[in-house]
Amino acid sequence: MAKHTVTLIPGDGIGTETTAAMQRVVKAAGADIEWEVAEAGAHMMESCGTPLPESTIEAVRRNKVAIKGPITTPVGTGFRSVNVALRKTLDLNVCLRPVMSIPGAGGRYSDVDLVIVRENSEDLYAGIEFEEGSQGAQDLISFCAEQGAGTIRSDSGISIKPISVTATQNIVRYAFDYALKHGRKKVTAAHKANIMKHSDGLFLRTAREVAKEYEGRIEFNDNIIDAFCMNIVMDPSQFDVIVFPNLYGDIASDLCAGLVGGLGIAPGANIGPEYAIFEAVHGSAPDIAGKDICNPTAEILSAAMMLDHLGELEIAANIRNAVREVYAQGAVLTADICKATGSSVEPATCSRFTDELIAVLER
Ligand code: NAD
Numbered sequence: 520m521a522k523h524t525v526t527l528i529p530g531d532g533i534g535t536e537t538t539a540a541m542q543r544v545v546k547a548a549g550a551d552i553e554w555e556v557a558e559a560g561a562h563m564m565e566s567c568g569t570p571l572p573e574s575t576i577e578a579v580r581r582n583k584v585a586i587k588g589p590i591t592t593p594v595g596t597g598f599r600s601v602n603v604a605l606r607k608t609l610d611l612n613v614c615l616r617p618v619m620s621i622p623g624a625g626g627r628y629s630d631v632d633l634v635i636v637r638e639n640s641e642d643l644y645a646g647i648e649f650e651e652g653s654q655g656a657q658d659l660i661s662f663c664a665e666q667g668a669g670t671i672r673s674d675s676g677i678s679i680k681p682i683s684v685t686a687t688q689n690i691v692r693y694a695f696d697y698a699l700k701h702g703r704k705k706v707t708a709a710h711k712a713n714i715m716k717h718s719d720g721l722f723l724r725t726a727r728e729v730a731k732e733y734e735g736r737i738e739f740n741d742n743i744i745d746a747f748c749m750n751i752v753m754d755p756s757q758f759d760v761i762v763f764p765n766l767y768g769d770i771a772s773d774l775c776a777g778l779v780g781g782l783g784i785a786p787g788a789n790i791g792p793e794y795a796i797f798e799a800v801h802g803s804a805p806d807i808a809g810k811d812i813c814n815p816t817a818e819i820l821s822a823a824m825m826l827d828h829l830g831e832l833e834i835a836a837n838i839r840n841a842v843r844e845v846y847a848q849g850a851v852l853t854a855d856i857c858k859a860t861g862s863s864v865e866p867a868t869c870s871r872f873t874d875e876l877i878a879v880l881e882r
Pocket of ligand 1: 533537588589590591592593594602782783798799800801802803804805806807812813814815817855
């Protein structure tokens with residue numbers, strides 16, 4: 520088995536706990552990984568003056584593959600999201616989030632098996648914003664009025680939503696190619712093209728064009744995002760691969776995680792032409808950080824995705840199987856899953872859950 524060097528960004532909040540658990544599991548599964556630890560997050564502000572030091576970006580460039588814990592983003596004010604900055608800087612334009620039922624994890628359904636493909640670089644996440652009262656906001660308000668594009672109140676803050684043909688073609692092709700490669704049958708594009716004709720409308724039009732290249736091989740349909748939310752909650756089995764613009768993909772990720780037992784078990788990856796960063800869907804969960812009670816499964820399943828990416832398919836499969844076995848047994852479950860399942864077992868700590876998973880792996 521090959522040796523791999525991987526950049527590990529522990530992040531903050533529960534990130535240090537989930538990534539430590541993940542490292543233990545990956546080691547126990549027999550993967551030969553050298554971890555190069557690189558820091559990012561609010562705790563770097565004092566020493567580096569930025570939450571995302573250049574050395575961390577360099578470390579990802581050097582190793583090409585990274586796995587990270589979540590990083591807190593101040594709400595409303597303060598520095599911009601480190602996660603978004605990493606995705607933009609490293610051109611990680613695909614966010615891939617498989618959503619799969621794990622029997623015993625407390626999902627609303629027992630047979631969910633779908634894949635979220637989220638565009639990762641544009642939309643309202645582009646970070647083009649004008650603060651209320653700023654010259655930029657005033658100029659933009661005047662420009663819109665001059666163009667006859669509409670009236671914006673003078674005390675407005677403005678976030679711009681760009682969606683390009685180029686990025687949409689890339690993400691929709693990725694969704695179709697993923698479907699082909701993984702034996703999936705259908706791609707659904709979710710949008711709000713009826714209201715935002717020049718951004719979501721372009722997304723839908725472009726998706727339909729790309730879909731023609733796959734006609735006869737992969738089925739295609741589309742859903743308006745609000746209808747999609749209802750449809751997926753009512754019957755997730757009608758979906759297979761779903762491709763989203765950035766913001767809807769973010770929201771739908773948590774919605775879909777909720778169908779299968781919650782954020783504690785939802786893995787993900789950010790993938791670009793050169794680099795890939797694997798990370799759980801969940802955030803830094805400040806409400807439970809530092810207590811050793813978080814669920815490390817999402818980070819561990821993100822590591823399984825990373826191992827697939829590195830060609831270590833058997834080790835990845837062993838980890839997934841061990842996870843399924845621990846949940847099927849139902850004796851050692853973290854608090855989030857006890858709540859989701861209504862289990863009466865004493866909630867296990869993150870460390871205890873990890874010990875159990877390693878014991879199953881070693882059997
Ligand atoms: P969150 O995902 O951190 O937490 C939402 C809820 O889910 C909380 O009740 C939390 O306790 C629970 N939860 C999340 N992960 C869990 C786990 N592994 N085990 C058990 N329970 C878990 O979302 P939030 O509270 O909206 O965000 C907190 C911070 O994380 C914010 O600063 C946000 O910007 C950031 N965030 C970062 C990322 C990332 O780094 N990729 C992603 C999402 C949010």
